[in-house]
Amino acid sequence: MITNIEQKLIQGLGLKKNRKAHQLFVVEGIKNVSAYLDEGYVPTHLFSTENIDKIDSIHISIKEMNRISQLKNPSPLLATFSPDIHSNLPDKGRLIGLDQVRDPGNLGTIIRLCDWYGINHIICSNDTVDCYNPKVVQAAMGSLARVRCHYTELNDYIKTYDAQVYGTLLEGNSIYETKFSSDTLLIFGSEAHGISPEITNLIQHRITIPKKSENGPESLNVSIAAGIILSEMCR
Amino acid sequence: MITNIEQKLIQGLGLKKNRKAHQLFVVEGIKNVSAYLDEGYVPTHLFSTENIDKIDSIHISIKEMNRISQLKNPSPLLATFSPDIHSNLPDKGRLIGLDQVRDPGNLGTIIRLCDWYGINHIICSNDTVDCYNPKVVQAAMGSLARVRCHYTELNDYIKTYDAQVYGTLLEGNSIYETKFSSDTLLIFGSEAHGISPEITNLIQHRITIPKKSENGPESLNVSIAAGIILSEMCR
Numbered sequence: 404m405i406t407n408i409e410q411k412l413i414q415g416l417g418l419k420k421n422r423k424a425h426q427l428f429v430v431e432g433i434k435n436v437s438a439y440l441d442e443g444y445v446p447t448h449l450f451s452t453e454n455i456d457k458i459d460s461i462h463i464s465i466k467e468m469n470r471i472s473q474l475k476n477p478s479p480l481l482a483t484f485s486p487d488i489h490s491n492l493p494d495k496g497r498l499i500g501l502d503q504v505r506d507p508g509n510l511g512t513i514i515r516l517c518d519w520y521g522i523n524h525i526i527c528s529n530d531t532v533d534c535y536n537p538k539v540v541q542a543a544m545g546s547l548a549r550v551r552c553h554y555t556e557l558n559d560y561i562k563t564y565d566a567q568v569y570g571t572l573l574e575g576n577s578i579y580e581t582k583f584s585s586d587t588l589l590i591f592g593s594e595a596h597g598i599s600p601e602i603t604n605l606i607q608h609r610i611t612i613p614k615k616s617e618n619g620p621e622s623l624n625v626s627i628a629a630g631i632i633l634s635e636m637c638r
Numbered sequence: 639m640i641t642n643i644e645q646k647l648i649q650g651l652g653l654k655k656n657r658k659a660h661q662l663f664v665v666e667g668i669k670n671v672s673a674y675l676d677e678g679y680v681p682t683h684l685f686s687t688e689n690i691d692k693i694d695s696i697h698i699s700i701k702e703m704n705r706i707s708q709l710k711n712p713s714p715l716l717a718t719f720s721p722d723i724h725s726n727l728p729d730k731g732r733l734i735g736l737d738q739v740r741d742p743g744n745l746g747t748i749i750r751l752c753d754w755y756g757i758n759h760i761i762c763s764n765d766t767v768d769c770y771n772p773k774v775v776q777a778a779m780g781s782l783a784r785v786r787c788h789y790t791e792l793n794d795y796i797k798t799y800d801a802q803v804y805g806t807l808l809e810g811n812s813i814y815e816t817k818f819s820s821d822t823l824l825i826f827g828s829e830a831h832g833i834s835p836e837i838t839n840l841i842q843h844r845i846t847i848p849k850k851s852e853n854g855p856e857s858l859n860v861s862i863a864a865g866i867i868l869s870e871m872c873r
Contacts, residue, residue, distance in 0.1 A: 441853075508743070512859055519858055521851035546855050579873050615872050616756035618676075620781050623754055623865070624747055630862040631869040637850050638814050 405450060405463050405471065413448065413471040413483060419533050426485050428535035432478040433458075438545025439484055446482040453479045473537040486535060490551050493524045495565045495586045497636070500526045502557055502602050503593035504625060507532050510552075511542020512626040513591075518546035520633045525550060526588070528557040528602075557590075561605045564588050568607045570598050571628055573621075575609035583636040591625050640685060640698050640706065648683065648706040648718060654768050661720050663770035667713040668693075673780025674719055681717040688714045708772040721770060725786050728759050730800045730821045732871070735761045737792055737837050738828035739860060742767050745787075746777020747861040748826075753781035755868045760785060761823070763792040763837075792825075796840045799823050803842045805833050806863055808856075810844035818871040826860050 415421040416429045427447060430436050433455060440446070440458070451460040452468050460480065468477045499517055504510055510532050517525060525534075532539060534552035543550075561568055566586030590606065592598030598606070612623060612631050623631070650656040651664050662682060665671050668690060675681070675693070686695040687703050695715065703712045734752055739745055745767050752760060760769075767774060769787035778785075796803055801821030825841060827833030833841070847858060847866050858866070 512862060515855050516858065516862060518851060518854045519847075519849055521854065544855060549851075549853060612754075612869065614754055616753060616784075618784060619753045619756065620750050620779060623751065624861075626859075627747060627751060627861060627865040630858070630865045634847065634866040634869065 405461070405467050409448060410467070410471055413481070416483065417473055417537055419536070422533070422535050427483045428486060428540065429473065429481065429483055429537060430540055431472060431474055431481045431537075432541075433480045435540070435545045436480050436482045439482065439548040442548040444484045444487070444548060446484055448483040449480075450482075451480045452477075455480055474541070487551060490524075492526070492553050492555065492560065494563060496524070497522050497585070498524050498526055498564075498588045499629070500557055500561070500588050500590040501531045502528045502590060502598050503596070504531045504591065506594055506625075507536045507538035508542050509594065509624070509626045510534060510536075511539040511544075511547075513629050514539070514543040514550050514552070515546040516626065516630055516633060517550045520637045522633070523550055525552045526557060526560055527552050527554050529554050558601050558605060561588065561590075561602065568605060569610055570603065570606035570608070571611060571632060572598060572603065572606075572609045573611060575611035577613050578610050578632055578635045579613070581608065581610050581635075587636065589632065589636065591629055594625055597622075640696070640702050644683060645702070645706055648716070651718065652708055652772055654771070657768070657770050662718045663721060663775065664708065664716065664718055664772060665775055666707060666709055666716045666772075667776075668715045670775070670780045671715050671717045674717065674783040677783040679719045679722070679783060681719055683718040684715075685717075686715045690715055709776070722786060725759075727761070727788050727790065727795065729798060731759070732757050732821070733759050733761055733799075733823045734864070735763075735792055735796070735823050735825040736766045737763045737825060737833050738831070739766045739826065741829055741860075742771045742773035743777045744829065744859070744861045745769060745771075746774045746779075746782075748864050749774070749778040749785050749787070750781040751861065751865055751868060752785045755872045757868070758785055760787045761792060761795055762787050762789050764789050793836050793840060796823065796825075796837065803840060804845055805838065805841035805843070806846060806867060807833060807838065807841075807844045808846060810846035812848050813845050813867055813870045814848070816843065816845050816870075822871065824867065824871065826864055829860055832857075
C-alpha cells in the first residue's frame with residue numbers, strides 16, 4: 404500500500420523544482436533500480452507490484468503503480484533515491500563537458516556511453532537538462548548510478564581545468580588525425596546551436612567527424628557524435 | 639485553406655495502414671521538406687502558415703496547421719509525398735541491414751548516419767519500424783530523401799547478397815581489428831533482443847565494440863553502435 408502523501412511526493416518528482424526541494428529522484432525498472440542498489444545507493448522508497456528476488460520492497464497494486472509511474476508501460480519496480488552529492492568536481496582525467504544539451508534522451512545516451520568507455524564524470528553547463536529528469540534516468544539505463552553529472556558554470560570550469568580541451572566543431576581537424584592526450588576534456592554543444600561562442604574561445608583543439616557524402620546532413624546527432632569520438636579517443 | 643477531406647487524409651497518415659492505402663507520407667519543417675524537393679520528390683499537398691521563399695504552397699491558418707501536424711510545436715510547412723518505390727534492392731556495395739529495429743528514433747538516426755557516410759540503401763526486415771512513420775521522418779531530418787529503406791525478408795535477402803556479411807554481436811571480434819571489405823552488408827539487431835538466431839547463422843564476420851569499463855552497461859544503443867562501426871568502416 405502507498406499513502407496519499409507518498410503518492411503525491413513521487414508524482415511531484417517529475418518536476419525539477421520538486422526534485423531539488425526534496426533531494427530525491429525516481430528510478431523505474433528492475434535492472435535500472437538494481438544498478439543503483441549495487442552502487443550502494445539507499446532507496447528512500449521502494450515499491451513493487453510483484454515479488455522481486457533479493458529486493459525488499461513494499462507491495463502495491465498495478466493501479467497504484469500506474470499512478471506514480473512516469474512510464475507508458477510501468478515496470479514492476481519503482482524506487483526513489485537521493486542524488487550523490489559527495490563527489491568533487493574532478494580537475495583532470497578523461498572528462499566530457501556538455502554545453503546546453505537540452506534533450507533528455509541525448510543526455511541519457513551520453514551517460515550510458517561514458518559508462519561503456521569508463522568515463523566517470525560529465526561536466527554540464529547549468530542550462531543542460533537535469534540528469535535526474537525521468538527521461539534521462541530511463542535512457543541512461545542504470546549508468547547514471549556509475550557516472551556522475553556535475554552542474555556548474557562550464558566556462559569558469561574550463562579555465563581551471565588543468566589539461567587539454569577538445570571541442571567538436573564543424574570546421575575542426577579530422578578526429579582520425581587527432582592525438583588525444585590522456586587528460587582530456589571533450590566538449591559537446593547543444594543540438595540546435597553547437598558549442599556557444601564563449602566556450603568555443605576556450606577550446607584548444609577543434610575537431611570534427613569528416614563527412615563522407617556530398618549532399619549529406621549538416622550535422623550528426625550529438626549523442627552519435629559523442630559515440631564516434633569516444634570510440635576514436637579510447638581505441 | 640484546407641478542405642475537410644484533405645484534413646482527414648493527412649491526419650490519417652499517422653497510421654501505417656493509411657500510408658499504405660494512399661501511398662503517401664507526411665514531412666514537416668522547412669529544411670526537412672526542402673530536402674525532398676531538392677531530391678525531385680513532387681508534393682501531393684503543400685501547406686504553409688507563412689510565405690516561404692521559393693516554395694509555392696497553399697496558405698492555411700496556424701489553427702489548421704495544428705490540426706494536421708504530428709508535432710508538439712508545428713512548423714510553418716507541411717507536405718505529403720509518395721514513397722520512392724522505383725529503386726531496386728541492391729545486391730552489392732556498402733549496405734546496412736536492420737533486423738527488427740522497433741524504435742522510430744533509432745531508425746531515423748541511423749538513416750541520418752547512413753546519409754553522412756554515403757550509404758544509400760538500408761535493408762530492413764519486414765518487422766522493422768516503417769521508415770515513413772512520422773517520428774522516423776522527423777528524426778531522419780531530410781536524410782530519408784537521399785537514403786532508401788527497402789523492406790523485405792532479411793534472411794532471404796542475405797542468402798542472395800553477393801559479398802561479406804558482418805553482424806554486431808556481444809561476443810564478436812573487436813571492430814578495431816576487423817578489416818571491412820568494400821562490399822559489406824552490416825547487420826544490426828533489435829534494441830531488446832539483438833540479431834535473431836536465424837540471421838546470426840548467416841553472418842560471416844561477428845564483430846563487437848570493445849567495452850572499456852568493468853561494470854559498464856550490457857550494451858550500447860543500436861544507433862550509437864551503428865555510428866561507431868560506420869566511423870570505423872569508413873575511416
